Amino acid sequence: MLVQQLLNALTLGAIYALIALGYTLVYGILAMINFAHSEVLMLGAFAAWALAGWAPAALGSGLWGAAGLLAAGMLGAGLVNVLIERLAYRRLRRAPRLAPLISAIGVSIVLQNAVFLWVSTQSLAFPQPAGTSAVSFLGASINGLQLAILGAALGLMILLHLFIARTRMGRAMRACADDLEAAKLMGVNADFVIAVTFFVGGALGGAAGVLYGMNYGSIKYNMGFLPGIKAFTAAVLGGIGSVRGAVLGGFLLGFLEVLAAGYIPNGAQWRDVVAFAALILVLLARPSGLLGERAAQKV
Amino acid sequence: MKRAWPWAALLLALAFPFFVQGTSFAYLARVGGIVGLFMLLGLGLNFTLGCVGLFDLGYIAFYAIGAYAAAIAQRAGASAPAAIVLAVAAAAAARALLGVTILRLRGDYLAVVTMGFGEITRLSLNNLDAWTNGPKGLQLPPWRPLAFLSADPNVQYDLLIAAAVALACLVSRRLEDSRVGRAWVAIREDETAACLSGIPVRRYELLAFALSGAFAGLAGALFALWEQFVTPESFVFWESVLVVAIVVLGGMGSTAGVLLGAAVLSGVPLVLQATLSPEWINDRYLFFGLILVLVVLFRPQGLLPSARREAELSS
Numbered sequence: 001m002l003v004q005q006l007l008n009a010l011t012l013g014a015i016y017a018l019i020a021l022g023y024t025l026v027y028g029i030l031a032m033i034n035f036a037h038s039e040v041l042m043l044g045a046f047a048a049w050a051l052a053g054w055a056p057a058a059l060g061s062g063l064w065g066a067a068g069l070l071a072a073g074m075l076g077a078g079l080v081n082v083l084i085e086r087l088a089y090r091r092l093r094r095a096p097r098l099a100p101l102i103s104a105i106g107v108s109i110v111l112q113n114a115v116f117l118w119v120s121t122q123s124l125a126f127p128q129p130a131g132t133s134a135v136s137f138l139g140a141s142i143n144g145l146q147l148a149i150l151g152a153a154l155g156l157m158i159l160l161h162l163f164i165a166r167t168r169m170g171r172a173m174r175a176c177a178d179d180l181e182a183a184k185l186m187g188v189n190a191d192f193v194i195a196v197t198f199f200v201g202g203a204l205g206g207a208a209g210v211l212y213g214m215n216y217g218s219i220k221y222n223m224g225f226l227p228g229i230k231a232f233t234a235a236v237l238g239g240i241g242s243v244r245g246a247v248l249g250g251f252l253l254g255f256l257e258v259l260a261a262g263y264i265p266n267g268a269q270w271r272d273v274v275a276f277a278a279l280i281l282v283l284l285a286r287p288s289g290l291l292g293e294r295a296a297q298k299v
Numbered sequence: 300m301k302r303a304w305p306w307a308a309l310l311l312a313l314a315f316p317f318f319v320q321g322t323s324f325a326y327l328a329r330v331g332g333i334v335g336l337f338m339l340l341g342l343g344l345n346f347t348l349g350c351v352g353l354f355d356l357g358y359i360a361f362y363a364i365g366a367y368a369a370a371i372a373q374r375a376g377a378s379a380p381a382a383i384v385l386a387v388a389a390a391a392a393a394r395a396l397l398g399v400t401i402l403r404l405r406g407d408y409l410a411v412v413t414m415g416f417g418e419i420t421r422l423s424l425n426n427l428d429a430w431t432n433g434p435k436g437l438q439l440p441p442w443r444p445l446a447f448l449s450a451d452p453n454v455q456y457d458l459l460i461a462a463a464v465a466l467a468c469l470v471s472r473r474l475e476d477s478r479v480g481r482a483w484v485a486i487r488e489d490e491t492a493a494c495l496s497g498i499p500v501r502r503y504e505l506l507a508f509a510l511s512g513a514f515a516g517l518a519g520a521l522f523a524l525w526e527q528f529v530t531p532e533s534f535v536f537w538e539s540v541l542v543v544a545i546v547v548l549g550g551m552g553s554t555a556g557v558l559l560g561a562a563v564l565s566g567v568p569l570v571l572q573a574t575l576s577p578e579w580i581n582d583r584y585l586f587f588g589l590i591l592v593l594v595v596l597f598r599p600q601g602l603l604p605s606a607r608r609e610a611e612l613s614s
Contacts, residue, residue: 095599109588276415
């Protein structure tokens with residue numbers, strides 16, 4: 001029971017962390033909250049779902065098929081995020097600080113309604129990889145699917161870390177996050193770096209959408225909203241703009257929710273209250289998040 | 300009178316419900332009332348977001364507190380005017396109290412904490428069945444504010460809300476150019492400099508918080524009395540986002556801008572709903588989102604930015 005609870009917390013936390021990374025990468029460079037990120041992760045899940053419906057046999061139903069779905073979701077969500085940046089945010093880079101936020105809200109409404117109107121108003125079944133039923137671990141029988149989800153998420157986080165820390169593009173991203181103007185003066189192609197950042201952030205969100213769909217076995221046009229605001233909360237909890245903070249915040253929020261649901265009387269009703277109350281308390285003690293560097297400026 | 304249009308607008312707002320009453324445009328009286336409630340909310344949030352520059356994503360919580368305070372008071376036997384006063388006081392006190400606790404936070408950290416507070420409020424209203432009847436909501440006894448007019452209840456509330464909006468505008472305008480308004484702008488532009496110039500920063504911030512809470516409480520009480528029904532479903536996160544969009548799209552810190560923003564953002568979906576042909580009606584939110592993006596792309600400073608802010612941005 002306890003082992004299964006821990007795995008629930010880790011799975012949920014890993015999904016939150018992946019989404020939170022998308023918020024924090026974009027925030028690190030542009031200091032804007034990408035409110036459309038919830039819809040990006042939803043579209044990632046729908047891209048994978050479309051591929052599964054179009055080519056079910058080619059993919060197979062095992063872990064390789066799941067990996068194919070993950071790749072499709074990441075590619076789709078990454079491209080959508082790049083497109084959103086180009087169309088709805090780029091013009092507003094020098095605008096007042098809250099203008100891109102409003103644009104993002106508009107994009108979010110458009111995308112959600114586009115899927116609602118043109119794809120489906122109902123929940124759709126999402127393929128879960130076969131052959132991953134119960135696994136025996138430490139004497140307990142635990143859910144193998146969750147183990148696979150956790151593994152995929154952790155793998156993506158390690159890849160992201162290597163990308164940011166080891167590659168030329170990663171260095172350019174860090175430079176832009178540090179000081180966009182100075183990076184431009186040093187010859188960094190800022191527009192391209194921002195587009196890549198949106199692609200990477202969107203792809204991680206898309207991966208989270210696919211994993212979320214696999215975990216619950218269904219997807220819906222408004223599926224992004226709840227994990228979206230939770231992950232945003234997680235990113236702020238860890239210190240928005242900080243990559244490690246987003247991962248820490250994601251796992252912390254996952255643990256808080258699962259423990260609250262499991263160990264507080266009527267916990268399922270109160271889990272979100274516990275999560276948000278913990279967030280408020282942490283931020284009162286550490287006003288710029290757990291690993292954040294400086295307090296953001298005012299609007 | 301230097302500028303006549305505010306009076307003309309007020310006259311129009313007070314007169315139009317009588318013209319539409321009984322015609323096929325009767326729904327406009329209801330639309331007018333809802334737009335008026337969002338104007339109250341926008342003007343209230345404008346004190347903290349527009350004037351002082353404090354980003355807030357949980358403002359709807361105080362609308363909820365006002366609505367539930369009025370509902371509980373009226374069900375307990377208080378008269379409707381007393382319930383309104385109580386709701387205003389409760390929302391203002393709650394917001395000031397929240398302010399005392401969280402005003403050390405800034406920027407997006409403040410935004411996410413207020414969002415958390417908003418969600419905690421909604422979930423608590425949903426879960427504390429003993430007081431709020433949970434998701435089933437509370438019924439209120441009917442109250443006709445202007446019974447002597449023998450008009451349709453929607454018209455009566457439309458007029459009452461229009462009067463409240465007029466009062467709110469008056470308060471906002473007078474404050475904007477007052478010592479308080481200038482102190483708020485000074486804090487928004489540079490808190491340290493404001494503090495060093497002798498402005499009691501925390502006190503003025505709390506004043507903005509309490510005032511914006513009072514406006515939300517008034518709007519919430521009017522909403523509850525009008526609908527005769529409150530449920531937690533009316534106070535979701537999305538509504539907070541909508542009020543932020545009203546203030547930013549209208550023009551932060553500008554009373555006229557916020558009124559226009561509220562009319563556009565809360566009115567457009569309602570009018571689209573009533574006018575679009577059946578095969579397009581489901582697309583109304585798609586259009587709404589597109590309009591939002593296009594307007595902000597071409598008017599990032601807001602539809603009617605305050606003169607002071609426009610001067611800053613163009614320099």
